[in-house]
Amino acid sequence: MHQPKAEIIAVGTELLLGQIANTNAQWISQQLALYGINIYHHTVVGDNLNRVVGAFSDAHSRSDIIIVTGGLGPTEDDLTREAFQQLSKLDMVEHKPSMDKIELFFREHKVVMTPNNRRQARVFTDSIVLDNKVGMAPGMIVSYDNRKWVFLPGVPREMMSLVTNDVLPYLLQLVGNKAIIKSEVLRFIGIGESILEHEIKDIIHGQSNPTIAPLATDSGVIIRLTARADSSEDAIRLIEESKQEILSKIGNFFYGTEQQTLEQQIVDKLRVSNKRLALAESLTGGMATSKLVSVSGASDVLRGGIVCYDPKVKEGVLGVSSKTIAAFGTVSEECAIEMATNVCLVLDADIGISFTGVAGPNESEGKPVGMVYIAVCTRDGHQQVEEFRFQGDRDTIRNRAVLKGLEILFNLLKS
Amino acid sequence: MHQPKAEIIAVGTELLLGQIANTNAQWISQQLALYGINIYHHTVVGDNLNRVVGAFSDAHSRSDIIIVTGGLGPTEDDLTREAFQQLSKLDMVEHKPSMDKIELFFREHKVVMTPNNRRQARVFTDSIVLDNKVGMAPGMIVSYDNRKWVFLPGVPREMMSLVTNDVLPYLLQLVGNKAIIKSEVLRFIGIGESILEHEIKDIIHGQSNPTIAPLATDSGVIIRLTARADSSEDAIRLIEESKQEILSKIGNFFYGTEQQTLEQQIVDKLRVSNKRLALAESLTGGMATSKLVSVSGASDVLRGGIVCYDPKVKEGVLGVSSKTIAAFGTVSEECAIEMATNVCLVLDADIGISFTGVAGPNESEGKPVGMVYIAVCTRDGHQQVEEFRFQGDRDTIRNRAVLKGLEILFNLLKS
Numbered sequence: 001m002h003q004p005k006a007e008i009i010a011v012g013t014e015l016l017l018g019q020i021a022n023t024n025a026q027w028i029s030q031q032l033a034l035y036g037i038n039i040y041h042h043t044v045v046g047d048n049l050n051r052v053v054g055a056f057s058d059a060h061s062r063s064d065i066i067i068v069t070g071g072l073g074p075t076e077d078d079l080t081r082e083a084f085q086q087l088s089k090l091d092m093v094e095h096k097p098s099m100d101k102i103e104l105f106f107r108e109h110k111v112v113m114t115p116n117n118r119r120q121a122r123v124f125t126d127s128i129v130l131d132n133k134v135g136m137a138p139g140m141i142v143s144y145d146n147r148k149w150v151f152l153p154g155v156p157r158e159m160m161s162l163v164t165n166d167v168l169p170y171l172l173q174l175v176g177n178k179a180i181i182k183s184e185v186l187r188f189i190g191i192g193e194s195i196l197e198h199e200i201k202d203i204i205h206g207q208s209n210p211t212i213a214p215l216a217t218d219s220g221v222i223i224r225l226t227a228r229a230d231s232s233e234d235a236i237r238l239i240e241e242s243k244q245e246i247l248s249k250i251g252n253f254f255y256g257t258e259q260q261t262l263e264q265q266i267v268d269k270l271r272v273s274n275k276r277l278a279l280a281e282s283l284t285g286g287m288a289t290s291k292l293v294s295v296s297g298a299s300d301v302l303r304g305g306i307v308c309y310d311p312k313v314k315e316g317v318l319g320v321s322s323k324t325i326a327a328f329g330t331v332s333e334e335c336a337i338e339m340a341t342n343v344c345l346v347l348d349a350d351i352g353i354s355f356t357g358v359a360g361p362n363e364s365e366g367k368p369v370g371m372v373y374i375a376v377c378t379r380d381g382h383q384q385v386e387e388f389r390f391q392g393d394r395d396t397i398r399n400r401a402v403l404k405g406l407e408i409l410f411n412l413l414k415s
Numbered sequence: 416m417h418q419p420k421a422e423i424i425a426v427g428t429e430l431l432l433g434q435i436a437n438t439n440a441q442w443i444s445q446q447l448a449l450y451g452i453n454i455y456h457h458t459v460v461g462d463n464l465n466r467v468v469g470a471f472s473d474a475h476s477r478s479d480i481i482i483v484t485g486g487l488g489p490t491e492d493d494l495t496r497e498a499f500q501q502l503s504k505l506d507m508v509e510h511k512p513s514m515d516k517i518e519l520f521f522r523e524h525k526v527v528m529t530p531n532n533r534r535q536a537r538v539f540t541d542s543i544v545l546d547n548k549v550g551m552a553p554g555m556i557v558s559y560d561n562r563k564w565v566f567l568p569g570v571p572r573e574m575m576s577l578v579t580n581d582v583l584p585y586l587l588q589l590v591g592n593k594a595i596i597k598s599e600v601l602r603f604i605g606i607g608e609s610i611l612e613h614e615i616k617d618i619i620h621g622q623s624n625p626t627i628a629p630l631a632t633d634s635g636v637i638i639r640l641t642a643r644a645d646s647s648e649d650a651i652r653l654i655e656e657s658k659q660e661i662l663s664k665i666g667n668f669f670y671g672t673e674q675q676t677l678e679q680q681i682v683d684k685l686r687v688s689n690k691r692l693a694l695a696e697s698l699t700g701g702m703a704t705s706k707l708v709s710v711s712g713a714s715d716v717l718r719g720g721i722v723c724y725d726p727k728v729k730e731g732v733l734g735v736s737s738k739t740i741a742a743f744g745t746v747s748e749e750c751a752i753e754m755a756t757n758v759c760l761v762l763d764a765d766i767g768i769s770f771t772g773v774a775g776p777n778e779s780e781g782k783p784v785g786m787v788y789i790a791v792c793t794r795d796g797h798q799q800v801e802e803f804r805f806q807g808d809r810d811t812i813r814n815r816a817v818l819k820g821l822e823i824l825f826n827l828l829k830s
Contacts, residue, residue, distance in 0.1 A: 021440075304721065
């Protein structure tokens, strides 16, 4: 299939009510655009059989590849299969591996399976059944009347997993995509998007292959490099050249590529240097520790953490001196340093990091909302503490504090 | 126009490339839903004349009100007017007030106006021209062949301003809407979407006012009730009646309304009963504590937590007996109970909750990925522990464990 026309149909009344935005269509479009497959329409239609059949029929008349999200679940509102059957007259059968999985789920959760759950295991005969590794309803690819119909669950996590593992490889083979596209994401922390863009302005404007696309995210700024070439080697070389040019300007702020996270890098660097980490968290309340625990293998390097939300816990469990708290308050350089030093001792770690501050909405101990101290202390005597003033609401302040703490840890470990 | 069919068409290739999500359609849908105007389709089409004409023609054949966003700007890619002209054969004229405004803008900004900017001032004869107070291109409402066509710029700020000030008042008058709309969200935990629907199937099918719309979310299932009536009192009464009927069936799983979170409810109930909470987290790594800290005012009832990720921390800081760990492992009922009991003592709390389990990706101590124990112990001797088998990747398992733990806490506190 050369230069096929593709389109995306989302089925779900919740989209027409505006309860959610159609981010599924956006994400799928991004993936396909990267591989040169053109999308010509997005459609949203509600959970109404006639209208879904209508949308499917329109799509069938104009597109070669039709990707449908949603409407595969267990309830009577989930009508995607019925609508496609009405259009195609294809038969459905119960897919035993999917049904086994559904039954297992209910057994393990000790919940009685209601009969409507069987609906999810029905697939069209001769379809390619896509195993849903993070949910219940399987995906399907159906060849019908020279079109390829791809059916995916509407839950974003499930849809993304199926697109990445099954649908994209299938479509790339189908369209015989021979231009090689390679893409790499560079991740930066400690530098804002506008300054980053300013620093590499000449590089961005001086070339078009690879494309250089900066984007601000919740965990720092990323740059996506996308190169096209006739061979994999050429594409990789083009990306590598641009990457080196960019890093020569802003390499100080670089921390990783692709899906690498700051917490992953920290865990890796701790493992290499054979150091154990412990955390003492007040306003962040366990969020920093939880981020590190999200890294598979964190157990090798992470002792644990103490959430000393109550001042009495700071004293009683962490052993922050009552004199320090009386003289400087819990939101102070002095308290932060004692927290970091003591958590090292209490949890038998090599490096301790502490967070104390005012998340809001009200000021505390006469300190303003957003004031945060982060300290890092090591068993061999290194001590550092910094004061920050973060803007935003309670959650934003806590998130920014955690990100800044991870940045400080990373910079310490890479030096 | 009574009970008209409405739809929304977004024009712009950037949407089909996934550079942005169609949040305009979401927002407009929310506004219209609130006033009982039903949207039956969302469509996105790129900046291509034939395809835009095709999308307009489809819409014209099935809807009474068609709202178009985007494609009104100054560049040659902006084809919305041309496409509608091709469909309707209506004439366009230059709208003098709009042209004056555009010229003024360029004079004030001391920029030479390129001729293509005149394109933005063209309007259909006999259309209602909507003054764009935050941008250049005016909006338009065109009556054609018994349909109402509403043309709006794609920039969200401009679109929202026009919808709020001009389009909504126009449409409400058009549909003769005098009805008052009230809506309430009910939140449930511990019951899946399919079982919930099964339980209240008769209620859902037995009535249409209020509408009853269940939706699965990351923090349980919600039901949105939306009632229409001639007076505010009547709408509230209709919602209250449905709510009571629903709660009589599944009230056990109800935890709050509107934006109330489970963690908020837990903090409130702890405050009312004057109890202090402490957490011991292994696989969840501080995530449960952090959720509770996200509630403003948590400091009144939350002592803190210990993230005992390393077995040595379970022993050393929490005082879990080495015999227990040797005999049953850290992923066991016995360890969970000791963690919950001891964290109460160590942090001087009234209630302790613990999480221990295998987040994956690999099994641990011979226990499978997803096996999790959650225990709750109180100072006055209450003890409970449950085993779970959660599905999914590392993050999903951790998230589900935290949600389940909050559910257990809530159920304990409400009883």
